[in-house]
Amino acid sequence: MNKPMTFKQSILLLLGLVFIFSGSILGFGLSPNVPLVISIIAVMIFAIIRRTSWQTIQEQLLKGIEKALAPLFLFLLIGMLIGLWMATNTIPSLLWVGLKIANVQWFLPSALLIMALMGTMIGSAFTTIATVGVALMGVGTAIGFDPGIVAGAVLSGAIFGDKSSPLSDSTNLASSIAGTDLFAHIKNMMWTTIPALLGSLLIFVILNQHQIIKGSMNDLQKLADLLTPTWWSALPIVLLFMMAWRHVPAIPTLLVNITVTGIMFMLNHTPQQLADVIMNGSKTTIKNDLLAELLNRGGMLSMMPTVIIIMLALALGGLLTEQGVLKAVMTPLVKRIKTKAGVITGTLVTGISANFLIGEQYLATILPGQLWRDTFIRLKVSRLTLGRTLEDSGTVINYLVPWGVAGSFAAQTLGVPVTAFAPFTFFALLSPVCSLVSAWTGIGQLNPDDE
Numbered sequence: 001m002n003k004p005m006t007f008k009q010s011i012l013l014l015l016g017l018v019f020i021f022s023g024s025i026l027g028f029g030l031s032p033n034v035p036l037v038i039s040i041i042a043v044m045i046f047a048i049i050r051r052t053s054w055q056t057i058q059e060q061l062l063k064g065i066e067k068a069l070a071p072l073f074l075f076l077l078i079g080m081l082i083g084l085w086m087a088t089n090t091i092p093s094l095l096w097v098g099l100k101i102a103n104v105q106w107f108l109p110s111a112l113l114i115m116a117l118m119g120t121m122i123g124s125a126f127t128t129i130a131t132v133g134v135a136l137m138g139v140g141t142a143i144g145f146d147p148g149i150v151a152g153a154v155l156s157g158a159i160f161g162d163k164s165s166p167l168s169d170s171t172n173l174a175s176s177i178a179g180t181d182l183f184a185h186i187k188n189m190m191w192t193t194i195p196a197l198l199g200s201l202l203i204f205v206i207l208n209q210h211q212i213i214k215g216s217m218n219d220l221q222k223l224a225d226l227l228t229p230t231w232w233s234a235l236p237i238v239l240l241f242m243m244a245w246r247h248v249p250a251i252p253t254l255l256v257n258i259t260v261t262g263i264m265f266m267l268n269h270t271p272q273q274l275a276d277v278i279m280n281g282s283k284t285t286i287k288n289d290l291l292a293e294l295l296n297r298g299g300m301l302s303m304m305p306t307v308i309i310i311m312l313a314l315a316l317g318g319l320l321t322e323q324g325v326l327k328a329v330m331t332p333l334v335k336r337i338k339t340k341a342g343v344i345t346g347t348l349v350t351g352i353s354a355n356f357l358i359g360e361q362y363l364a365t366i367l368p369g370q371l372w373r374d375t376f377i378r379l380k381v382s383r384l385t386l387g388r389t390l391e392d393s394g395t396v397i398n399y400l401v402p403w404g405v406a407g408s409f410a411a412q413t414l415g416v417p418v419t420a421f422a423p424f425t426f427f428a429l430l431s432p433v434c435s436l437v438s439a440w441t442g443i444g445q446l447n448p449d450d451e
Contacts, residue, residue, distance in 0.1 A: 003050070005328035013046055013325055014357070025402070032403040036312035043319045050323075057319070064318015064358075065311055070251065071405055072310060075303045077254040078130045078413070079281070083298025084261040085131065085236060086282030087269075092295060093233040094135035099224035104143055108204040111136045111150065112157040116197065119161015122244045123168045125406070127254070128158045130413050131240070137414050138294040142223050149207060151416040152424025156200045159396050159427050163193055169250070170395045173362060177369035178387030188384040191444030192392055192434035199434075200426035207424075226286055236261050297415075306412040313359030313403040320357055321367070326350075330371050340381050344389050344439035347372045348432050351393025359404045365394030382446040392435040396428040 017039050024035035040061070047057050085091045103110065114136065119128040133154045140150030162168045166182055175185040236257055243253040265274055281299030284292055320326060330350055337343050347368050354364035369390055376386045398406040402418040411418045438444045 005050075005324045007328055007332055010325045010328040013043065014329065016042060017357070032309055032408075033312060036309070036316055036403055040312065040316050040319065043316065043323070047319065047323055052323070060318050060322035061315045062318070063322060064314040064316070064360075072307055074126065074250060074254070075306055075310075075409060076300045077251065077258065078126060078409075079298055079300045079303035080258050080278050081254055081261070081298075082130055082134065082302075082413070083277045083281040084258060084265060086284070086295055086298050087277045088233060088236070088261050088264045089228070089230050090233040090236050090261070091131070091135055092227050092284075093229040094132065094237075095138045095294070096224050096227040096229040098135055098139035099142065099221070099227075106205075106208060107140060107143060107145065108149065108153045108208040109201050111140065111153040112201060112204055115154050115157025116160045116164075117157075119158045120165045121161075121241060123162070123165040124244070124250050125155075125158040125162035125168075126409060127240070127250065128161060129154065129410055131237070133158060133414060134294075134297070137416075138291075141294065142290060147414075147416045148420035149424045151410070151414045151421035152426065153204050154414065155399055155410055155421060155425045156197075156204075156427035159399060159425075160193065160197050163189060163391055163395060170361060170365065171391065174365055174369075174387045174390045174395065177366060177373075177390060178383045180383050180387050185384060185387045188382075188444070188446065189388045189391060191438055192388060192431060195434045195437075196427050196430040199430045203426050223288065223291060226288055226291060232264065235264070303412060306408045309403050309408045310359070310405050313405070313408075317358030317360055317363060321363065326354060326357060326367065327371065334371055334375055337375055337379075340379055340445070341439045343372060343375050343379055343381055344385065345436060346375075347386070347389045348393045348435055348439075351390060352397050352432065354394065355397045355401050355404055359398075359401060361395060361398040361404070361406055364398060365390050368394060380447075384446055389435055389439075392431040396431045399425055399428050 020039050020042065021032075021035045024030045024038070025032065044057055047060075048054075052060075082091070115128060115133060118132045119125055122128050136154050137147070137150055140153075141147055163171060164186060165171060166186060171186065172182060175182045178185065180188075239257055239260060240253065243256065248256075262274060262278075265277065277299065279299050279301055281297050281302050282295065284295040286292055286295065330346075333346060337346055350368040350371060351364055354367050355361070358364060358367070369386065373386065376383065398404040399410055400418065400422045401407045402411070407418045407422075410416075410421070414421070
């Protein structure tokens with residue numbers, strides 16, 4: 001066994017990785033794949049210098065990837081579902097409804113609230129983004145809004161819904177790590193979640209009024225007239241909600257929906273066409289360029305760029321975690337924290353850092369929870385505060401990371417780069433800020449005896 005990582009070694013390695021990522025992405029404009037591969041090689045060389053065996057390095061790489069096999073499989077299923085929902089007229093029908101009822105003056109705040117409601121009901125930000133979010137992106141683009149701003153509104157609502165739903169995996173995970181009751185955890189989160197939502201809503205109202213709108217209501221109606229909604233296209237949506245409310249996990253829910261939608265598709269198509277939609281997505285016959293760009297989506301192959309980035313990011317995360325890099329940096333700091341505000345701030349910083357270093361939402365929630373839980377107990381800070389802080393950093397920030405699981409998925413699904421929507425995903429940006437305000441003012445802080 002090699003010796004544990006020292007604080008100095010970990011800091012030098014992390015600074016080196018920051019230089020690689022900033023130089024590659026900001027300096028040369030490269031995609032995240034390249035710095036991820038370079039970083040993996042750099043950490044691997046570092047591990048070899050520390051006399052880690054080749055076999056152990058391989059196991060550490062694979063261990064990082066293994067932790068996200070479920071999300072990777074989920075992404076392939078979502079790619080299939082998007083293709084089938086396009087081909088069976090489900091998403092085009094949603095788009096038609098959106099174009100008919102769209103209010104140009106209030107579109108951005110409306111998109112935020114619609115996604116928040118749907119996300120809370122479904123309990124999965126990914127599923128909400130891939131269905132309702134895609135339709136709202138189509139409406140917003142047709143109106144003439146900046147795609148990055150529309151994506152920011154869509155994601156802000158979806159993240160809020162995911163955090164506020166008792167059906168959400170991430171919410172259940174944070175609650176279990178903190179050791180609190182799920183509904184008490186959700187209720188306590190409102191101290192930071194509601195201000196972040198209201199702040200986001202206000203900003204989008206202001207942005208909506210100052211956006212230069214290229215499209216008019218007549219233009220929207222002309223686009224809507226090119227679409228033909230069908231009543232049966234609502235069946236997959238109803239099925240999705242029914243299974244969500246019955247607490248059926250995401251993967252079985254998607255598989256059942258894919259099966260039902262596939263049967264609907266087969267009523268008027270051949271098995272070869274079904275296979276093509278599942279693999280390559282839907283291809284519309286509509287000649288309008290804007291609608292064609294919006295509707296020609298889906299398929300498992302469309303998710304492969306996202307899967308590649310995530311696999312590389314998690315391989316790097318596996319090396320960093322198993323080598324004990326982040327733990328070596330944070331442990332000395334954890335021991336020096338003496339105040340309640342300090343422990344909350346430290347947890348936020350750890351969750352945000354873990355997102356950028358490891359790229360995986362769940363790990364960025366689990367690791368800070370493990371590092372800081374004993375300190376919360378020592379300083380007599382409520383476990384509900386721990387769970388809320390994990391959500392305000394580990395859960396939401398992953399959407400702002402180009403190589404993160406959530407960020408890369410959102411970019412691929414909505415067709416907007418992370419760098420374009422990150423500045424406008426206000427809910428994710430405001431959540432840790434609201435958590436800091438709560439930490440340093442004491443607002444919303446419960447005593448452990450009041451849990």
